[in-house]
Amino acid sequence: xxxxxxxxxxxxxxxxxxxxxxxxxxxxVITYIVPARxxxxxxRGVLLKGAGFAVIAPQLGxxxxxxxxxxxxxxxxxxxxxx
Amino acid sequence: xxRLWYVMWxxxxxxxxxxxxxxxxxLAPVIQLTLLGYAATTDVKDVPLLIVDQDRSPASxxxxxxxxxxxxxxxxxxxxxxxDVEPWLERGKAWLALTIPADYHEAIDxxxxxxxxxxxxxxxxxxxxxxxxxxxxLVNAYNQELARQRLLAAGQDAPPTAIxxxxxxxxxxxxxxxxxxxxxxxxxxxLVITTNLSSMxxxxxxxxxxxxxxxxxPITRWQLIVGKLLPYAVIGIIDVVLVIAVALLxxxxxxxxxxxxxxxxxxxxxxxxxxxxxxxxxxxDTQQQAMMTGTFFFLTxxxxxxxxxxxxxxxxxxxxPFTYLIPLRYFIVIVRGIFLKGIGWSVLWPQIAALxxxxxVIVGLAVARSRKTLN
Numbered sequence: 001x002x003x004x005x006x007x008x009x010x011x012x013x014x015x016x017x018x019x020x021x022x023x024x025x026x027x028x029v030i031t032y033i034v035p036a037r038x039x040x041x042x043x044r045g046v047l048l049k050g051a052g053f054a055v056i057a058p059q060l061g062x063x064x065x066x067x068x069x070x071x072x073x074x075x076x077x078x079x080x081x082x083x
Numbered sequence: 084x085x086r087l088w089y090v091m092w093x094x095x096x097x098x099x100x101x102x103x104x105x106x107x108x109x110l111a112p113v114i115q116l117t118l119l120g121y122a123a124t125t126d127v128k129d130v131p132l133l134i135v136d137q138d139r140s141p142a143s144x145x146x147x148x149x150x151x152x153x154x155x156x157x158x159x160x161x162x163x164x165x166x167d168v169e170p171w172l173e174r175g176k177a178w179l180a181l182t183i184p185a186d187y188h189e190a191i192d193x194x195x196x197x198x199x200x201x202x203x204x205x206x207x208x209x210x211x212x213x214x215x216x217x218x219x220x221l222v223n224a225y226n227q228e229l230a231r232q233r234l235l236a237a238g239q240d241a242p243p244t245a246i247x248x249x250x251x252x253x254x255x256x257x258x259x260x261x262x263x264x265x266x267x268x269x270x271x272x273x274l275v276i277t278t279n280l281s282s283m284x285x286x287x288x289x290x291x292x293x294x295x296x297x298x299x300x301p302i303t304r305w306q307l308i309v310g311k312l313l314p315y316a317v318i319g320i321i322d323v324v325l326v327i328a329v330a331l332l333x334x335x336x337x338x339x340x341x342x343x344x345x346x347x348x349x350x351x352x353x354x355x356x357x358x359x360x361x362x363x364x365x366x367x368d369t370q371q372q373a374m375m376t377g378t379f380f381f382l383t384x385x386x387x388x389x390x391x392x393x394x395x396x397x398x399x400x401x402x403x404p405f406t407y408l409i410p411l412r413y414f415i416v417i418v419r420g421i422f423l424k425g426i427g428w429s430v431l432w433p434q435i436a437a438l439x440x441x442x443x444v445i446v447g448l449a450v451a452r453s454r455k456t457l458n
Contacts, residue, residue: 007378008115008275012122017392019210022128029120048206055173079391 010036036060090310100135112272112322123264131159133177140188155217164407172204179203254423265336266418267391268325274356281315281360282373308450319353339425347416354442357409365452385409413438
């Protein structure tokens with residue numbers, strides 16, 4: 001069911017199809033919690049613009065924070081279920 | 084008939100056990116359509132523009148103010164030198180950079196042609212293409228205005244324009260891309276939700292081991308599949324009503340065609356999405372497998388090949404025939420046609436026939452596959 005709630009939003013809110021800057025401000029804020037958004041910018045930067053670490057550092061940082069948060073959340077959930 | 088009823092009733096009772104059902108049926112489609120409806124716009128506005136004004140004259144500032152006043156651009160920043168443009172484009176902080184050379188005002192004042200440079204980030208080629216078009220037409224309009232002013236200043240009358248193209252836009256006069264996108268999202272949401280839900284139907288019995296029990300009952304394959312299909316059809320119809328209500332009442336999409344035809348075709352579409360779900364269910368062994376199969380082998384290719392995001396006409400000729408295999412392709416034409424053009428049965432019957440055939444074939448396949456698992 002996680003799929004149901006993340007499949008379409010990831011595709012449509014990541015900036016892959018529709019430019020984020022054309023979205024209403026409220027929605028632009030929501031796009032910050034879509035990890036694909038950061039990966040997409042980094043990937044396009046590295047592949048098409050030859051960008052280095054310095055350029056995509058903010059994206060890498062955001063992805064690292066996101067990964068840490070969901071891992072912690074998963075670990076906590078698992079602990080709760082085992083207890 | 085009574086057996087069919089029992090299968091239906093059993094499925095409904097099972098569905099009621101799922102605590103997440105309410106949110107999946109009622110909340111997910113409404114929330115997602117509301118959010119995605121705002122996201123799905125191919126309109127390009129507020130393009131971040133970097134200004135490289137090497138002239139710093141009243142003339143250059145006047146040009147910049149034109150860009151500032153346009154809803155299509157927002158000034159992201161200003162740098163003094165062309166060499167400083169790269170980091171802005173590289174980081175995506177600006178899409179376009181407008182360079183005004185140092186001799187700009189001299190050229191304008193002296194009546195000589197002035198040169199501007201626009202540097203564009205071509206990675207998102209379609210959005211950047213649109214933005215460049217806006218920039219070019221903005222400069223063009225300003226150019227004509229300057230030329231007129233010059234002629235008037237010289238005491239001459241401005242020449243009449245040679246060609247005057249008058250454009251009338253039909254069906255969506257404001258060229259709102261949202262009007263075009265939302266019927267498509269309606270079709271897409273129905274596909275994702277109903278296919279995913281129904282793909283659990285048969286495989287759940289396999290996981291619980293109750294398929295063996297069904298095996299010894301006198302239920303036929305048809306009764307099993309159709310009995311499983313009908314409860315999901317009820318859910319699907321509720322979702323159809325919900326998403327169409329959101330499209331009409333929240334996004335104010337005009338419904339020019341017949342509401343009855345819209346509901347009938349939605350029903351046929353549900354036959355294809357639910358039939359597909361049941362088919363996936365019969366070829367999977369676990370619910371997780373069903374979900375993976377559905378998403379990666381069916382939903383993702385369907386999404387990209389349906390014409391919802393990328394126009395089918397633009398696809399390579401080799402790919403185009405594959406799009407005929409996708410029910411979403413037909414339904415998108417149908418919903419967009421009924422909503423925006425008000426067209427009816429006489430125009431849409433090939434799409435409706437294709438959809439119906441697809442639905443009957445996939446349900447037939449699901450029935451055929453279910454025999455193997457029942458034996």
